[in-house]
Amino acid sequence: MNLQTYLKLDATDIAELIRMNELTPQAFLNLAFQRLEQVNPTLNAVVHDRKDRVMAEAENINTEQPFAGVPILLKNLSQSIAGELLTSSSKLMKDTVSQRDANFVSKLREAGFLFMGHTNTPEFGLKNITEPELYGPTRNPWNTNHSSGGSSGGAAAAIAAGVIPAAGASDGGGSIRIPASFTGLFGLKPTRGRTPVGPGSGRQWQGASIDFVLSRSVRDSAALLDILQVVQPEAAFQTPAFSGSYKEDMEVPFTKPLRIAYTTESPVGTPVSDDAREAVAKTVQWVEKAGHTVEEKVHDVDGIRLMQDYYMMNSGEISAVTAQLERSLSRELTPDDVEIETWLLHEAGKSVSAADFSESLASWDMAAAQMEAFHRTYDFFITPATAYTAPEIGELSHSQADQEALHQKMEKADKTQQQAIIWDVFLPSLTYTPFTQLANLTGQPAMSLPVHVSREGLPLGVQVMASKGKENQLLKLAFQLEQSNIWVGMKDNPMLNV
Numbered sequence: 368m369n370l371q372t373y374l375k376l377d378a379t380d381i382a383e384l385i386r387m388n389e390l391t392p393q394a395f396l397n398l399a400f401q402r403l404e405q406v407n408p409t410l411n412a413v414v415h416d417r418k419d420r421v422m423a424e425a426e427n428i429n430t431e432q433p434f435a436g437v438p439i440l441l442k443n444l445s446q447s448i449a450g451e452l453l454t455s456s457s458k459l460m461k462d463t464v465s466q467r468d469a470n471f472v473s474k475l476r477e478a479g480f481l482f483m484g485h486t487n488t489p490e491f492g493l494k495n496i497t498e499p500e501l502y503g504p505t506r507n508p509w510n511t512n513h514s515s516g517g518s519s520g521g522a523a524a525a526i527a528a529g530v531i532p533a534a535g536a537s538d539g540g541g542s543i544r545i546p547a548s549f550t551g552l553f554g555l556k557p558t559r560g561r562t563p564v565g566p567g568s569g570r571q572w573q574g575a576s577i578d579f580v581l582s583r584s585v586r587d588s589a590a591l592l593d594i595l596q597v598v599q600p601e602a603a604f605q606t607p608a609f610s611g612s613y614k615e616d617m618e619v620p621f622t623k624p625l626r627i628a629y630t631t632e633s634p635v636g637t638p639v640s641d642d643a644r645e646a647v648a649k650t651v652q653w654v655e656k657a658g659h660t661v662e663e664k665v666h667d668v669d670g671i672r673l674m675q676d677y678y679m680m681n682s683g684e685i686s687a688v689t690a691q692l693e694r695s696l697s698r699e700l701t702p703d704d705v706e707i708e709t710w711l712l713h714e715a716g717k718s719v720s721a722a723d724f725s726e727s728l729a730s731w732d733m734a735a736a737q738m739e740a741f742h743r744t745y746d747f748f749i750t751p752a753t754a755y756t757a758p759e760i761g762e763l764s765h766s767q768a769d770q771e772a773l774h775q776k777m778e779k780a781d782k783t784q785q786q787a788i789i790w791d792v793f794l795p796s797l798t799y800t801p802f803t804q805l806a807n808l809t810g811q812p813a814m815s816l817p818v819h820v821s822r823e824g825l826p827l828g829v830q831v832m833a834s835k836g837k838e839n840q841l842l843k844l845a846f847q848l849e850q851s852n853i854w855v856g857m858k859d860n861p862m863l864n865v
Contacts, residue, residue, distance in 0.1 A: 373398040374529040374863055377584040378437050378591075381532070382479075385428075385436040392425040392436025392481060399438040399483060402530045406862070409511055412524035414443055414502045415452050416484035425481055432479030433594060439475065440525050441535040443485040444492045444518065445571065445578060446472050456490045456499035459692055459704055470565030471578040471595070475535070478594045486521025486534060490706045491688065492576075493681070495545050495800045496763050497521055500706055504760045507550060508862035509825055513757040516546030522581050523550040528862050532583045533591065539576030540677065541752075541803025544815035547581055548752035548828030551817040551855045553845065554581050555588050558835050559810030560604035562595045570603045572684055573728060575677075575807040583857075585845045589613040592838060604810070606836055616839045617846040625659040627651075628741070629749035634670025634805065637798040642827050643751035646819035649853050650749060650829045657847070666741045666748070668734045668805065674797065676727035677804050678712075678789045683724045685709060686716025707770045708792065711777055715789055718782035735809040742834035747844065750802045752815035752828035763796050802830055812838045816848055817855035826855050 368390055376384075384390050400418055407413050421438075428436045447453045447465035454460045468476065476482075487497050487505045497520025498504040505520045507513040508528040515524040519536035523546030526534055536543045538556040547554025559574050571577070579595065582588045592613045598605055629651055631644045655661050689700055689709070702710050741748070765773070777788055806813035812835070815828035833841050848854055857863045 368394065368398065370398060370401060373402070375857065377532040378434060378439075378582070378587045379584070381437045382434045386430060392428050393422060395436060396422060396425055396438050396481060396483070399531055402528070403483070403525070406508070406528040406530065410506045410508060410524045410528055411503055412486055412505050412515075412521045412528065412530070413440060413484050414456075414487045414521065417448075417451060417482065421481050421483055428479060428481070432477070433590070435479030437480050438483050438531050439480040439534060440483050440486050440522060440531055441472060442488060442519055442522055442537055444488045445469060445537055446485070446535045448472060448482055451485070453485065454501065455492070456488045456501050457705065458501050459696070461501060470563040471535070474563050474595050474597070483531070486519070486525055488519065488521060489517045490709055491685065492518035492537065492539060492542060493685070493708050493712070494518065494763070495541065495796050496758065498760065498764060506760060507757050507825075509550065509860060513759055513825060514549065516549035516757060518542040519546050519581060523547065523552055526550070526552055526581055526583055527860060533580050533587045535578070536581045537576055537578045538807065539572045540807050541800050543579060543581055544752050544803050544813060544828070544830060545800050547815040547817070549757035549826065551820070551826035551860055552581050552583060553585055553588055553817065554815040554828070555579060555592070555838065555841065556806060556813050557592060557838055558606045558812045560602065560606040561592070561838070563597045563599060564602060565599070566601040573680055574604050574810065575680065585617065585842060585849045586614055589617050589842045589846075592842075609836070609839055611839070613839055613842055617842040619843065621843060625746040626744065627654055627659055627661045627747045627749060628664035628745040629661060630663060630665045631751060632665065633754060633801045634668070635674055635797060635801045636671070637754065637801050639751060639754045640756070642756060642819060642821045643754050646827050646829050647749060647751055650816070650818055653848065653851060653853055664745065667737045670801070670805070672730060673734055673808060674804060675786065675790065676730045677808060678786060678793065679719060679723060679727040682712045682716035682786070682789065683719045684716075685712035686719065689713040702774055707765050707773060711773060711789060711792060714777050715782070715785040718785055731808040734805065738805070738809045738811060739834060746833065746840065748832040750830045752802065752830040753800050754802070755799050756821050756823070756825035756827050758799060806832050811835055812841055814841050814845060816845055818848065818853045820855055820859055824861070826859075
């Protein structure tokens, strides 16, 4: 098989070819690493590979496993492999070696996947771009002057460049859907509690963050959700298992017309590009032609309040992380130890009281109730996945002078002023991506669909949200749209036309 043929395959294709003895796992690994060596010097998608070890592991594959021998990359954040580096793209953790496989990784291993290495992320997954000081920026295969997004930016770049058809990702505020939108991929965030986290780690960002995958095809994401869905009695959050097969159910037509709401207005009052509005308009037109009822409608959730509470959570969570680091280092952290966003959240988190934190989480529950009421009327809620196409590399980073000024400002601020500083620091990034955080805080499933390419040649996705537990409905819609003429395919991606 030549590389051009490999680039056209999804994970389901590869698994079937291995099962039929058409090609060996080692052959596919060689093709994946060949492609990685071609594109990674430019894209910087993968920060740590394990070529020798994974080649040895390929010798012992059980071909009865559903994805036996299929190469995959994992995210350098929470998706640990025993004996391998997992740094969270932090200078303080650059030599950290994992003691065990994460539960999510164990499930992928049981399915037969072969782990090639880890992809680039922003430090601690805090940003919607991937430009960590430790490793440098990950670039977008569609245009290398632009970002691939974050925090699963390395995963998105590797898939969009054809290294692998699917990759491990996570989503705490849009970190699957944002890079999917920026790189023309399919990105599903499942319902809170759907995918494995395991004992002792069930409250990733208080349930806002989940682990899943980014993929090139809808059927790969559906098949992986079949494999990864789990009910864990020991987990902090659970959702009832889907009784059928996501992959099979997605091919069954809807039994009745759906009622769908949509908006192109930012929930925090920030501007929205013409490209984002056009992406939603063409999706709305398509679903109307498919026989569904569509209405322009906004939910009752206070978007600004919700984001304020999201940043409150971030402050508390990062303060907890940095406290753990200080204990392990037996010293206090300094601004030189971490990036500016981490430091500001660390400082603000010191002032967050238990009452503040508890009140912020209560607002999540209120939002979840409001959205559940909304979905009693509307099956789906459509918005842009991102308000703009991908920013340029460096556009959302802070100069050294700005960082120094922010340090000084934070030192003098009271807790209310500190949260205002956090808002202002993240506002430029939030302007690009104001739509995704809602689903994280309510726990709903949501997906980004690749349906638009701008005149400048950059993709932009449309987000669809559904009620909790309704991933099967989302996948059904995605599968139908994947067959349509508005779906952005491989032919549109210049880096795949090799």
